[in-house]
Amino acid sequence: MTEFCSLEEAIARNVRDGDTVAMEGFTHLIPYAAGHEVIRQQRKHLTLIRMTPDLIYDQLIGMGAADRLVFSWGGNPGVGSLHRLRDAVENGWPQPLALEEHSHAAMANAYEAGAANLPFAVFRGYKGVDLPKVNPKIRTVECPFTGEKLAAVPAIRPDVTIIHAQRADRAGNVLLDGIVGVQKQAVLAAKRAVVTVEEQVEDLGAPGLNAVILPAWTTSAIAVVPGGAYPSYAQGYYRRANGFYIAWDDISRDRTKFQDWMRDNVLGKGPEAFRSYGRRAVEA
Amino acid sequence: MTEFCSLEEAIARNVRDGDTVAMEGFTHLIPYAAGHEVIRQQRKHLTLIRMTPDLIYDQLIGMGAADRLVFSWGGNPGVGSLHRLRDAVENGWPQPLALEEHSHAAMANAYEAGAANLPFAVFRGYKGVDLPKVNPKIRTVECPFTGEKLAAVPAIRPDVTIIHAQRADRAGNVLLDGIVGVQKQAVLAAKRAVVTVEEQVEDLGAPGLNAVILPAWTTSAIAVVPGGAYPSYAQGYYRRANGFYIAWDDISRDRTKFQDWMRDNVLGKGPEAFRSYGRRAVEA
Amino acid sequence: MTGTFTPNEMMTIVAARALKNSDVCFVGIGAPSAACNLARLTHAPDITLIYESGTIGTRPTVLPLSIGDGELCATALTTVSVPEMFRYWLQGGRITVGFLSGAQIDRYGNLNTTVVGPYEKPKVRLPGGGGAPEIASSCGETFITIAMSPRAFVERLGFITSFGHGRGRGDREALGLKTKGPTRIMTDLCVLEPEPDTKEFVVVSLHPDVTQEAVRAACGWPLRFSPQVKETPPPTPEELRVLRELQARTKKAHSADA
């Protein structure tokens, strides 16, 4: 059963050094505020899982929080490279980063298998490509009826999954709406789940009988953090700050510039700072 | 790409003798009108697939349309037996019926695998039970990472899937709302798909951004048949005629009574007869 | 005073009492549905009820005739597809209590709902397993509700549709099952629980005015009793009132749907 608490408490109680952590949100609803709190609490030796590391993992990696990254596409969408990720992989700065690399299809299926409590996922993939040569976790399984060989990857079962959602009701039921990505699967696949939401409401106002809702008994902690997805977005609340994604290319290119930005905008601020991002974005 | 046509045309063009046919709808949205049309067109030697055969397959089996049934629970929900199904299995009347029996979990996973274009489904099931002894299609697969043995069944890939839905827009996009069962998977798993709907509308009026919608290019034919799910129901249109399910126990118990009822209510009537059921139920 | 009550009411009320406010229940039609909703309307207002049709956290005002009545969906927190229900929620290990019943049961809580007689040429073709085989293996524990009679409580099952404790202690573990399996059988005459070291079900509680002889006569195997058999506390006026109002609302609603 979930509990409402501050973001500080939610991260302190559920994210530990050395944990395998999945912060999901496919472009939409990326849990930036929660990621920043993990940085402020100086978690170390994390295994970070995310289909698209995006800027939030670029920041965690650049701050030395991660020993290992499990991912399928590591770029700045529509802009270019994730410079902190590249610096860690190419130059080991600030520390070496081990990679476990997959395709989107593999990771989506691996989360799905995790939510279904299966040890592995089966899919049609990796035909003729080189990734299986460098990732021993990509294997094959044979169909017991046709003899066909299919790709197999281990299910993803994070110690903790962190997501951002539009809202939660008083009972702690959480609604996601719009591009829902793999968040439901990532939460159900995890031992613990932390959720940040734009607001707490009396009535979820679910859009339809088949709305994407995580019951209160499927998560561990909920923190209300308006604007908590900025510079990603929350459908119905504020738009994606595409300008920030473009600006990040310059901020992150230089180590010192990056560290200064993190000091001024993450280490020196709390989650309440996101409130203004949310507001500003709404007005935009 | 789908076409709007009469129910007669939809069935005539898409359902052939000897086909493997799935008519799905989990208590809700059972395609009765379409099933009756299949009976009127006297299709023979069908393999009928359905998790819960329900009254519609009791009627098809009693009229001798099926050589084979793939199912997981063959009762009259909350009432008792499906007497025509039992008569076919126990006494071979009106003709013998071969059974391929699964559990709900197996069939739900098999439809899911079919929609995903996989040859088989993997799940945790059939532990310690006797069904695998009488169904050779239940096998095991070994996890290539843990060595654990899991249950496997072949994917379901019907020649044609038939469903009933709330509405379609002019372009032929179909909306399902409420208890959506396995219909989306059954349609995507099939070579052809026939859909009956309560109404055709200008705007689907989708409940939310993640509504269950089948794009026009995923189905073969759509027929507008108001009341077409009676005595099942259509959420937002009319309620389940529980009284009919109770009455069916008596109608179906006796072969002659059954045949008389089918003659008067199915062979002697067309799909337009369902309009009144729909209306009556709405008023109820 | 409690007034009179039927054996069936006693069975439903005993089953309701076994449920906790924090439980997540996979509900079947019939006695389980009545018991789960009785619990929700009395001591367990926050209990989560899930029906295999995909409805999560449903709060029906009348009992459904089928597991997919519109009432279940309209009053649910949300409704998911049937594949998701079986994959993420049941197989996912999210259900604490599953209810089962059957045409036949043996002393280890194995159930038959498939056939009487040979499978290929059955004497009686029963509905089949439906969700039962995986409810029996995936739920944290299962409760069985079934009326006692020698035809139902049999020495040996001709067909095992869902697995209880097999042939006794250790059989579940041998199959790699980490769930408890059947922990309670609730009948119209008594309550049975598995004996810790054998997993054979023995009577732990007799319903009011029911004799050991009567229970023995209703069982097809030499039934054993726990060292200290209790008497089931009779239904409270509140339990009876809520259950009967629920049944009355249900009867009224369904007869309207003719």
Added chain:
Amino acid sequence: MTGTFTPNEMMTIVAARALKNSDVCFVGIGAPSAACNLARLTHAPDITLIYESGTIGTRPTVLPLSIGDGELCATALTTVSVPEMFRYWLQGGRITVGFLSGAQIDRYGNLNTTVVGPYEKPKVRLPGGGGAPEIASSCGETFITIAMSPRAFVERLGFITSFGHGRGRGDREALGLKTKGPTRIMTDLCVLEPEPDTKEFVVVSLHPDVTQEAVRAACGWPLRFSPQVKETPPPTPEELRVLRELQARTKKAHSADA
């Protein structure tokens, strides 16, 4: 009159022309997104555009910067989860055309978007495959858009991220692939198609004012030309107008999102 146009505009317009009104496209960001929406706004109004974020049948008024911009979801027929997108829609064989690009390509249409240099100690770490490996194998056919340069069009790939025609004809069939693979490479200078009996990509059409020498110089392998190389019809005023209006709307919208 057509007026002047950039090589990039020509590439996008050529790609748009290759799409049919009945196509179901798996769209990537950048040139593919511009091409698909240009097609939708000109000759293919009913084309179905799908982005891997889960949006089905989207009709954005401005081009997304990411594959998951809110605009894509708000204008879509519906939006499904990412696992469903990859399982039912891509792997399900529902996509007729998939767009791919990459940092490097070889003469058989194999692509590298993973690393330059050894995988364990890369000279350049590229973003990786994302959806590409399965787009390349599951779509009915794939179109590749990529600007020509000797650094991009290489003699040999150090790493194969997504599979084209392997080392030539028959390699896809040998892997059990039933899809066509890359049928067209559209660049800023020309259009290439696979030679039927070798599957090596050869130039079939040169963009206006582009010479064979210029194209050869921009390719890292000894580039061959089809017996009858055509000239790509220049952009029509209509194509240029719609594309430039789309780009202008996009620029305006994104600069507002600072």
